[in-house]
Amino acid sequence: MNIELFKHVYFRIPILLRLLITILLVIFLFGTIIHFIEPKNFPTIFDGIWWAIVTGATVGYGDYVPLTAIGRIIGMVLILTGGGLLTFFITQFAATTVQHENDLSQGKVAYKGKEHIILVGWNERTRILMDKILKHNAKAEIVLIDQTVSQMSYQHYPIHFIHGDPTDDYFLQKANITMASKVVISADNRKGEKQADNQSILTTVAVRGNNRDIPIIVEIMTSNQIDNAIRAGANTILRPNDFMSALLYQEVFKSNAKPFETVIHLLKDQQFHHFKITEEYINQPYLEVFITLKKQHYLLLGIIRNDKWIFNPDYNLKLIQDDVLVTSISWDN
Structure with a gap:
């Protein structure tokens, strides 16, 4: 039952992580064994693990070397097993990286971020x-x-x-x-x-x-x-x-103007902002509110009153409750 549970968990782990765990276990096992077989040449388990990593990776620094026949046999087995595992891990890592990039470009990878x-x-x-x-x-x-x-x-x-x-x-x-x-x-x-x-x-x-x-x-x-x-x-x-029909109408009946370019550049540099009128602006003339908002870097374009859009109204028009101010402001603000 324990073996079946182990297999059930182990083989569900991603292959790269599974290979890495296996390599670490092999290195720890061989490092511990060589320490107990040749304690003089490998004073600590850490020294044995260091030797197992260097040997398994076929680097061979030579600072720790088994001298007994049993120790050398263990070294040969480590080279055959550990070296193969490390090579396979690196190959699999490269293949997984390439496959992940292909999956990304083909739209197969789920997005894990937020506020996107x-x-x-x-x-x-x-x-x-x-x-x-x-x-x-x-x-x-x-x-x-x-x-x-x-x-x-x-x-x-x-x-x-x-x-x-x-x-x-x-x-x-x-x-x-x-x-x-x-x-x-x-x-x-x-x-x-x-x-x-x-x-x-x-x-x-x-x-x-x-x-x-x-x-x-x-x-x-x-x-x-x-x-x-x-x-x-x-x-x-x-x-x-x-939108396009309104622009086409402007182009047909324009008078020394470039409606399309004007709108494009306005939208590029400015963002529109609507907000309901506040108490301080109620019963104030349009011009006074215009000047006040301009000092705050808002350009008052018009108002929305009873679902009717009024642009460039008379400067003496008194603003009333429930008016919505139509303004623009730079993207930098």
Whole structure:
């Protein structure tokens, strides 16, 4: 029973650790035996272990040498067993390292970190997003879940890749969804807009089912699926079609301006910040609040009142309770 228990535990240990334990046991055994056989040449067990390591590794410093016939026989057995074990351990270690790197690039390795950002779907948008995140914070941890890419080298893209279906709990758990800080779900541009939205909503449901509190940002292509995405658990809905249509409208009717470049550079250098009006700003004119916030490095762009967005209002407009201030601030602040 004890032997069966030993086999049950021993053979479940990873092979590298199992080899290392075996080598240590062999070295300790031979070092102890040689100490008792030739106590004059090997005064302590530690001296015997040192000799066993040097002999098993075929280094042969010669500072400790067995002189008796039995001692030399033990030395020969050690060379044949210990040397083989060490060589096999080094070979296995190298093979395991290469295999682990291959598994990483093929998206087979589970992620063990926390406070990471999960990107769902690999396309040009997520690639640019990845670059911007790492430029803003070089230490940011990013995990990508995608089933269209079969391999992704860490040397080219410094992110942890999980190859699989993001609607499957198994792959979400491999990405350590419960410890992530945020999820960004990008629409699959290989599919039609309706199919892409259905996939994004299904992914949102799966993510929310595994983590009730994580912020989920979802890209939705068609306006009639926005409510479904919110019901599924999305916190933020991105509508690229509406955004691009507004830019195209600006480009068609622009007057000595570059709307697209203006928005891109604004988003590059500034981050938007919304917050409800505080007591000190209630009944204050818009201009006074603008100046006060500017001293705090916030640029007041407008307000949201009764779900209506008002940009660049009259400077005498009095702010009221429940107004939401729309501001921008530098990424450096």
